Amino acid sequence: xxxxxxxLNVIDNSGAAVAECINVLKMKxxxxxxxxxxxxxxxxxxxxxESGPGGSVSVSAANKVRRGDIRHxxxxxxxxxxxxPDGSVVKFDDNACVLINKGGEPIGSRLNxxxxxxxxGKKWSKILSLAPMHL
Amino acid sequence: MSxxxxxxxxxxxxxxxxxxxxxxxxxxxxxxxxAAAAEVQYPSLQTRYPLPAKSFRTxxxxxxxxxxxxxxxxxxxxxxxxTRKLCPDxxxxxxxxxxxxLDATGARTRLFSQENPDRARVGxxxxxxxxxxxxxxxxxxxIRQGNSKIDSAILLRNxxxxxxxxxxxKIYSPNVEGIEVVQRKAKRARRxxxxxMRQPRHDVGSVDNIVRQYLRQRAGGPMNNAKGRDxxxxxxxxxxxxxx
Numbered sequence: 001x002x003x004x005x006x007x008l009n010v011i012d013n014s015g016a017a018v019a020e021c022i023n024v025l026k027m028k029x030x031x032x033x034x035x036x037x038x039x040x041x042x043x044x045x046x047x048x049x050e051s052g053p054g055g056s057v058s059v060s061a062a063n064k065v066r067r068g069d070i071r072h073x074x075x076x077x078x079x080x081x082x083x084x085p086d087g088s089v090v091k092f093d094d095n096a097c098v099l100i101n102k103g104g105e106p107i108g109s110r111l112n113x114x115x116x117x118x119x120x121g122k123k124w125s126k127i128l129s130l131a132p133m134h135l
Numbered sequence: 136m137s138x139x140x141x142x143x144x145x146x147x148x149x150x151x152x153x154x155x156x157x158x159x160x161x162x163x164x165x166x167x168x169x170a171a172a173a174e175v176q177y178p179s180l181q182t183r184y185p186l187p188a189k190s191f192r193t194x195x196x197x198x199x200x201x202x203x204x205x206x207x208x209x210x211x212x213x214x215x216x217x218t219r220k221l222c223p224d225x226x227x228x229x230x231x232x233x234x235x236x237l238d239a240t241g242a243r244t245r246l247f248s249q250e251n252p253d254r255a256r257v258g259x260x261x262x263x264x265x266x267x268x269x270x271x272x273x274x275x276x277x278i279r280q281g282n283s284k285i286d287s288a289i290l291l292r293n294x295x296x297x298x299x300x301x302x303x304x305k306i307y308s309p310n311v312e313g314i315e316v317v318q319r320k321a322k323r324a325r326r327x328x329x330x331x332m333r334q335p336r337h338d339v340g341s342v343d344n345i346v347r348q349y350l351r352q353r354a355g356g357p358m359n360n361a362k363g364r365d366x367x368x369x370x371x372x373x374x375x376x377x378x379x
Contacts, residue, residue: 081301087288087310088304089303090301090302093299093300093301117268135300135302
């Protein structure tokens, strides 16, 4: 259940770490896995030791998005449990999203973290193929 | 009655008259009572016809007076036997038939039945094999057996890519191929629902290593002499197991 002001983890390497939902697209209710939302990047990811001495230049190169950017995103995990057609129910511990551009292409080039299998039914196969694991 | 006596006691004659009067009234009353008992008959209270005999029955009388000659016989369906008597507990019967259909061997029922001392309990690490998709393993943190047995389900928790994942599986789901106990909890859990395991303090983390070891052991054959082999060989073995 992602709605206005919900905070999500960003699990791609676009450079954002935490994003806040500011709008759910195409519907008037809470978003779930596979839905498209608009987010504001609230926290940047700092790319550890390799970007240490290089300073700001490499950081800005690695980070395709900055804090305060408004982007589109796709939800890939929800802490709200949802049921599958076969009767099983899935629940993750956190809410997570992947940033995309307006055309629907992911901004990052790799994902780190499990994503829900429901993305396939919603035409997000590209994100699914980038993910290390799906459930 | 002498006037002199009257003059001497003016109330004497009055007393006598009163006594006489009382005696007369008494006589009159007794006579009138006797007359009422014998003679008075109220017409409104009289029955017009004589009362029926004690053994008279209305239904019998109508039957005796009915003439059936020349009457068409109306076909009447025989009374259907009561469903309630035929099947006193239909819900239990349906549940039993469903369980026998979905769990022909009875292994699934036995694994979670209360009578079985070796049943799977909360805290055990379980592995659910599915007809479609990969098997899912995790710590069982809740077993739900509601009013309808056929609906019972287990809640498994695991960490995949360092993200906690919880899955409910229906025990009798046709999509569930098998449920195995990978590891039992050393001590009996003192809670029915181990939701406290969601807290980071109590989270057991990923159980994949334990499950992998269990699968390797169960495959039998030559044990991969532990540290010598790399992860790749294990994976190969696992794949083979999966096909079987």
